[in-house]
Every structure is written in structure tokens, then in C-alpha cells.
Amino acid sequence: MTNMTTPPVPASVTLPHAGPLLTRTGWSAFAVALLVVCAVAPLLNLFVPEGSAFHLSDYMVGLLGKIMCYAICALAMDLIWGYTGILSLGHGLFFALGGYVMGMYLMRQIGTDGNYKSELPDFMVFLDWKELPWHWALSDSFIATLLLIVLVPGAVAFVFGYFAFRSRIKGVYFSIITQALTFAALLLFFRNETGLGGNNGFTDFKRILGMPLATQNMRMTLFVLTGLTLLGFFLWARWLVNSKFGRVLQAVRDAESRVMFCGYNPLPYKLTIWTISAVMCGIAGALYVPQVGIINPGEMSTAASIEIAVWAAVGGRATLVGPIIGAFIVNGAKSWLTVTFPEFWLYFLGALFIAVTLWMPQGVVGLVKKIRGARA
Amino acid sequence: MTPDLMEEGAQRYEKLQTAGVLGRTESGGRTAAYGRIHTPGEVDTTHGRILYLEDVHVSFDGFKAINGLSLDIAPGELRCIIGPNGAGKTTMMDIITGKTRPDSGHVFFGSTIDLLRYREPEIAALGIGRKFQKPTVFEQLSVYENLELALATDKRVRHSMVFRPSGEEKDRLGEVLTTIHLADSAARLAGNLSHGQKQWLEIGMLLMQDPKLLLLDEPVAGMTDEETERTAQLFLSLKGKHSLMVVEHDMSFIRTISEKVTVLCDGSVLAEGTLDEVQADERVIEVYLGR
Numbered sequence: 001m002t003n004m005t006t007p008p009v010p011a012s013v014t015l016p017h018a019g020p021l022l023t024r025t026g027w028s029a030f031a032v033a034l035l036v037v038c039a040v041a042p043l044l045n046l047f048v049p050e051g052s053a054f055h056l057s058d059y060m061v062g063l064l065g066k067i068m069c070y071a072i073c074a075l076a077m078d079l080i081w082g083y084t085g086i087l088s089l090g091h092g093l094f095f096a097l098g099g100y101v102m103g104m105y106l107m108r109q110i111g112t113d114g115n116y117k118s119e120l121p122d123f124m125v126f127l128d129w130k131e132l133p134w135h136w137a138l139s140d141s142f143i144a145t146l147l148l149i150v151l152v153p154g155a156v157a158f159v160f161g162y163f164a165f166r167s168r169i170k171g172v173y174f175s176i177i178t179q180a181l182t183f184a185a186l187l188l189f190f191r192n193e194t195g196l197g198g199n200n201g202f203t204d205f206k207r208i209l210g211m212p213l214a215t216q217n218m219r220m221t222l223f224v225l226t227g228l229t230l231l232g233f234f235l236w237a238r239w240l241v242n243s244k245f246g247r248v249l250q251a252v253r254d255a256e257s258r259v260m261f262c263g264y265n266p267l268p269y270k271l272t273i274w275t276i277s278a279v280m281c282g283i284a285g286a287l288y289v290p291q292v293g294i295i296n297p298g299e300m301s302t303a304a305s306i307e308i309a310v311w312a313a314v315g316g317r318a319t320l321v322g323p324i325i326g327a328f329i330v331n332g333a334k335s336w337l338t339v340t341f342p343e344f345w346l347y348f349l350g351a352l353f354i355a356v357t358l359w360m361p362q363g364v365v366g367l368v369k370k371i372r373g374a375r376a
Numbered sequence: 377m378t379p380d381l382m383e384e385g386a387q388r389y390e391k392l393q394t395a396g397v398l399g400r401t402e403s404g405g406r407t408a409a410y411g412r413i414h415t416p417g418e419v420d421t422t423h424g425r426i427l428y429l430e431d432v433h434v435s436f437d438g439f440k441a442i443n444g445l446s447l448d449i450a451p452g453e454l455r456c457i458i459g460p461n462g463a464g465k466t467t468m469m470d471i472i473t474g475k476t477r478p479d480s481g482h483v484f485f486g487s488t489i490d491l492l493r494y495r496e497p498e499i500a501a502l503g504i505g506r507k508f509q510k511p512t513v514f515e516q517l518s519v520y521e522n523l524e525l526a527l528a529t530d531k532r533v534r535h536s537m538v539f540r541p542s543g544e545e546k547d548r549l550g551e552v553l554t555t556i557h558l559a560d561s562a563a564r565l566a567g568n569l570s571h572g573q574k575q576w577l578e579i580g581m582l583l584m585q586d587p588k589l590l591l592l593d594e595p596v597a598g599m600t601d602e603e604t605e606r607t608a609q610l611f612l613s614l615k616g617k618h619s620l621m622v623v624e625h626d627m628s629f630i631r632t633i634s635e636k637v638t639v640l641c642d643g644s645v646l647a648e649g650t651l652d653e654v655q656a657d658e659r660v661i662e663v664y665l666g667r
Binding site: 013014015016018240243244245247248250251253254255257258259260261262263264265268269272318 | 473475496497500501505506508512513514515516517518520521524525526528531532533536537538539540546549550551553554559562563581585
């Protein structure tokens with residue numbers, strides 16, 4: 001280039017540095033969360049006497065554990081919706097698939113302690129089946145179960161995503177297809193012939209790894225495990241969106257054709273994040289089932305999948321922290337309202353969604369940022 | 377080669393000869409390449425042409441957007457394309473970049489790469505960069521991040537996950553930031569730039585890819601006079617190193633940068649020559665002033 005047109009490169013074109021994984025405040029908050037999950041909550045639940053004001057009740061442990069599973073789903077939703085701009089209304093399916101894989105293992109763990117004292121799960125005895133169907137083959141191995149928790153939702157997501165993204169299905173059409181997918185799965189799982197407990201699903205779990213499930217210690221263990229998974233996934237998601245990979249995803253969201261003309265093929269990018277997101281949901285489902293003690297096709301209902309999107313929207317899309325907060329706010333409100341004013345819950349959910357869309361498009365996190373910005 | 381193909385080729389050759397096209401190309405009308413090693417994926421410009429469109433037809437629902445378009449561009453050339461609305465300028469760029477498939481015709485990049493066999497990202501990787509009519513930058517990313525995404529490097533997922541720019545790549549980023557006068561705004565969100573600055577950023581993103589051929593659709597639309605002037609200088613400095621195809625309406629801008637202008641009308645070439653020549657052409661005056 002000639003000197004006339006381009007001034008010689010000044011010695012100091014200051015290039016912005018890549019942002020750290022978390023800011024200092026971020027790391028502090030993360031450390032606090034880690035402390036609460038691993039030390040404070042077990043302490044308050046197991047060692048503070050029941051009468052004390054500081055005692056964390058078993059009910060609360062169960063509730064928080066459940067909400068943390070939901071928070072993992074919200075985080076997964078944020079990766080695919082908030083960062084990549086692909087709204088999935090079928091994430092409940094992946095959650096349920098992970099849950100069912102875990103449920104099958106827990107059913108086998110019941111052994112002969114079921115109502116019919118049979119080696120087979122109760123519902124199979126009830127249906128007069130004589131042996132386990134083929135897809136139950138690996139269900140007595142815990143290791144195989146752990147693998148399948150990742151592989152089943154991952155494989156379903158990969159195959160579905162490959163064809164959907166290859167056909168360049170976008171926007172609302174993609175959302176509708178995911179909704180149809182989870183509805184089709186719901187119908188399939190409702191059938192007794194599917195061999196997964198029909199509309200009752202699985203319940204009455206007794207043991208995991210040979211240890212009884214319904215003890216305070218086991219509940220706390222699952223709680224801590226869920227908390228660590230959530231925090232681990234948060235850091236991983238943070239790393240993903242901070243990498244160039246994450247910036248390509250945002251670029252796909254904002255101007256996909258430009259991404260293509262930059263020489264990127266968006267298909268593997270979308271497929272990767274879509275599969276990661278589905279696997280996260282599957283793991284959340286697998287953690288959810290032993291804590292809640294039941295899994296049935298209701299988890300695949302269209303409303304369940306839409307709720308995941310509501311949590312992400314309420315918390316604030318493309319913030320990672322937001323959807324986690326959103327899952328806690330909405331589900332906290334849900335468990336309070338369904339006890340106090342059971343008939344108002346759905347009205348509240350609807351009103352919340354409208355309010356967020358109208359006045360808080362960036363969600364709770366966006367609102368906090370705005371207030372801070374106004375003060376500064 | 378089958379006899380009917382030979383027949384067809386001979387007829388086409390004769391047609392071009394009678395039209396007087398053959399003598400005008402820089403390869404002097406030679407018709408075959410002898411004794412050269414052909415590297416796949418490499419742009420072969422030994423025939424003096426980097427882009428070659430021949431008899432391209434496209435119609436949308438019966439409307440003939442491109443109707444027998446033939447056009448070629450030399451390596452290092454800066455070619456301006458003008459023409460009334462609906463002349464097929466943007467469609468032509470869509471075809472070259474793989475966005476639209478022509479119904480018939482040939483589109484070659486160099487002598488050996490048949491562009492019709494590739495998809496958008498592959499064409500971009502071959503070395504054709506495109507700037508859209510409406511500036512499209514990634515608004516939620518910073519100026520720096522926009523350029524970094526466009527950087528010519530391995531664009532696969534695994535590589536993107538662990539990518540850190542090397543020292544050389546950082547120099548290149550700094551160089552382009554300076555070239556497009558956005559060195560002070562590197563950390564700003566691209567969405568907060570002015571319209572003209574977005575145009576510049578988009579041109580910068582093209583430069584990051586180090587393309588052999590740049591397609592620029594109305595690059596100075598919405599720019600101030602000063603920005604237009606700078607853009608003209610930038611393009612003149614790129615000429616020679618890159619081939620440029622510029623679609624523009626701003627005649628004074630074209631006068632500053634171009635040596636050769638092609639006028640498109642109704643999906644085919646109406647006239648070609650210097651700006652003064654085509655402006656003197658009666659058919660051009662007619663389509664611009666109305667019939």
C-alpha cells in the first residue's frame with residue numbers, strides 16, 4: 001500500500017485484550033456459590049438441629065436441588081437461544097431422555113423389592129411381559145447409564161440438528177419443529193408398548209449404587225452433586241462463549257450470511273452448540289430424577305419446554321448468569337404460589353412473560369445493568 | 377470429446393470471433409493451456425482473467441434477472457459496474473458468491489475453478505470477498521472482534537475453540553484497523569458505529585480475508601464526502617494487489633477510481649469502456665434518461 005493512502009502503522013495500535021473468564025467480582029460470587037453449595041447448605045441441613053431458625057429443611061434441599069436442575073436447562077437454553085439465536089421449544093425432550101436413562105437404572109436397582117417381588121420392573125409384570133425388552137439391556141450397569149445419559153440426548157440432538165440445520169431451517173420454523181419433535185416423543189412414551197412405563201413412567205425408586213435413596217445424606221449428596229454440575233457447566237459455558245467459537249455463534253445469530261461470506265460453514269457450529277446444549281439438559285434430567293423420585297412423559301409436554309425458554313427470557317438472554325437467576329425466580333415463585341394461591345399460578349406465569357417481554361427485554365440482568373448505568 | 381460438444385465449442389468460438397471479443401482479451405485469443413502444472417484450488421490467471429462469466433441466465437418466476445450476461449475481469453483490475461435499478465448488479469454478485477444458482481451459463485474463477493460447483497463458505501475460502509449493499513457487521517461484537525472473525529485462518533469448530541491470534545495476526549489486525557481509520561475504536565461495539573464507519577469496518581473485514589477478488593456493492597453509500605474521498609484512495613491502493621469489482625451509483629466516485637466501466641441493463645452488458653466513453657454512448661444515455 002502506498003504511504004499516501006495508509007498512514008504507516010503507528011507503533012501502538014492498542015488491541016483490546018481478550019476478556020478474562022470471570023471478572024474479580026465474578027470469581028468472588030462464584031466462590032461464594034461454591035461455598036454455599038458444598039459447605040453452608042450441608043452444614044445447615046445435616047448439623048444444625050431441626051428446631052433452629054437456621055436449619056435448612058429437607059423440603060428446601062429437595063426444592064433447591066430441583067431448581068438447580070432447571071437452572072442447568074436454562075443455561076443450556078441460553079447457549080442455543082441467547083448466544084446462537086436458535087429458539088428451541090423441545091429442550092424438555094432432552095431433559096426427559098436423560099431422566100429416563102437414569103430412571104431405567106433406578107428401576108433395575110429396585111430388584112425384587114417391588115410390589116410383585118419380580119426381577120422385572122412392576123409395570124412389565126403388570127403388562128404380563130416375561131423378559132426385559134432389548135433397550136433395557138444396559139440398564140443394570142451404572143457406568144453404561146452414565147454414558148447413555150450423555151449419548152442418548154446427544155445422539156438424538158445430533159441427528160435431528162444435522163438434518164434441520166442442513167436444510168437451513170431457521171427461526172420460528174425451527175422452533176415449531178422442535179415443539180413437534182417433543183410432542184411426538186410424548187406420544188411415543190405414553191404408549192405401554194414402548195416399554196418405558198407408559199403414562200405412569202417410573203417411580204418408587206429405592207436405591208442408587210446399592211445405597212438407599214430416601215435418606216438425608218443421599219439427598220444432600222445429590223444436592224451437592226447438582227450444585228457442582230451447575231457451577232461446572234457455568235464455567236464451561238463461559239469459556240465457550242468467551243472463545244472465538246462463542247463469537248462465531250453470536251455472529252451467526254446477528255448475520256448468518258455474513259458469517260458464510262467470512263468463510264465459515266455455520267452448520268458444524270450450530271450442530272456443536274445444539275448437541276452440547278442437549279447433553280447439558282440430559283445430565284440435568286438425570287440429576288433430577290433421583291431427587292424428585294419420578295419421571296413420566298409429562299416432562300416432554302410442550303408446556304415444560306416452553307417454560308425453559310421463559311426462565312431464560314426472565315433472567316436475561318445471552319448473559320449466562322441471567323437464565324440461572326431466571327430459573328430460580330420463576331420456580332421459586334411457582335413453588336410458593338402453587339401452595340398459597342394454586343389457582344393463580346398460570347395467570348402469574350402469563351403476566352410475568354408479558355411483563356418481561358414488554359418492559360424488560362433484557363431480563364432481570366438487563367434491568368440491573370440499566371439501573372446501575374443510570375446511577376453511574 | 378464427443379462430436380456434438382466439439383461442434384458446440386466450434387460454434388461458440390466462431391460466434392465470439394465474429395463479435396470481435398477474442399482479439400480483445402489479454403490472452404490474445406489463445407484457446408488452450410499447454411504444459412502447465414495445474415494446482416487444484418489455486419487461482420490460475422495465466423490467461424489474464426481472474427473472473428469469467430459467460431452467457432449466464434437467471435430468472436425468478438419468469439422475470440429474467442440475468443439474461444445472457446458475459447463479463448470478465450483481469451487480475452489487479454478495478455472495474456466499476458453501473459446500471460439502472462433492476463439491471464441485475466446484485467444478482468450477478470449473488471451468482472459469483474454462490475448465493476444464487478444460475479439457470480445456465482459458466483462462471484469461472486481463474487481458468488480452472490468452476491464457481492458453480494461451490495457453496496458460499498467455500499467460495500469465500502477460495503479468495504472472493506463480498507461487501508453487501510446494506511452494511512452487515514456483527515453489531516453485538518466489538519470492531520476488533522469483527523475483524524478477528526474475518527481473519528484468514530482455519531475456520532473449523534475445533535480450531536475456533538482454542539484460537540488465539542499470533543503476533544503476526546495481531547500485526548495484521550492492527551494494520552487493517554489503521555487502514556480503515558478505526559484504530560481508536562477497536563473496543564467499541566460495531567453496532568454503535570456511524571453508517572460510514574460500518575461500511576469501512578465491512579471493507580476491513582474483507583481485507584482481513586486477504587481475498588484475490590473483492591466484490592463491493594455500493595461501498596460509499598451513506599458516506600460523507602471526506603469518507604468517500606478516503607475510500608477512493610483506499611481502493612486505488614488496493615488495485616493491482618487485488619482485483620476489485622465495484623457497483624456504485626456515485627459518478628464522481630467512479631470517475632476518481634475507475635479506468636474501465638461496465639454498464640449493465642436488463643441482465644446483460646450494454647456497454648463497456650472508460651467512463652467518458654460509456655457516458656457518450658447513446659444506448660446508455662437512453663436507459664438512464666428513460667425511453
